[in-house]
Amino acid sequence: MEYTKKPRSNAWFLLPVFLGIIGGIIAFFILRHDDPRKAKNCLYLGLVLMVIGIIFNILVASSFPGIDSGFNVNI
Numbered sequence: 001m002e003y004t005k006k007p008r009s010n011a012w013f014l015l016p017v018f019l020g021i022i023g024g025i026i027a028f029f030i031l032r033h034d035d036p037r038k039a040k041n042c043l044y045l046g047l048v049l050m051v052i053g054i055i056f057n058i059l060v061a062s063s064f065p066g067i068d069s070g071f072n073v074n075i
Contacts, residue, residue, distance in 0.1 A: 006034040016046035020053065 008031055015023035024046020031039035 008035045008038055010038075012038060012042055013045060016042050016049060019046075021046040021050045 012027050012031060015027045017023070019026070024043045027042035027046075028039045031042065
């Protein structure tokens with residue numbers, strides 16, 4: 001078991017869940033000295049959620065048909 005200077009709450013994992021990679025980076029820099037294992041896990045969680053979000057956006061964007069540029073509006 002790895003020694004931690006200060007035990008930190010598991011609520012820190014909510015930061016990368018809600019803010020993605022930015023939250024993971026913030027949690028990493030806050031936790032890196034007190035709990036390095038939890039800091040790395042927060043960073044990894046932010047990276048994984050970012051990749052999942054990118055893949056989901058690509059899948060959703062590819063399912064829409066092309067949008068016409070004119071929208072059939074006469075001015």
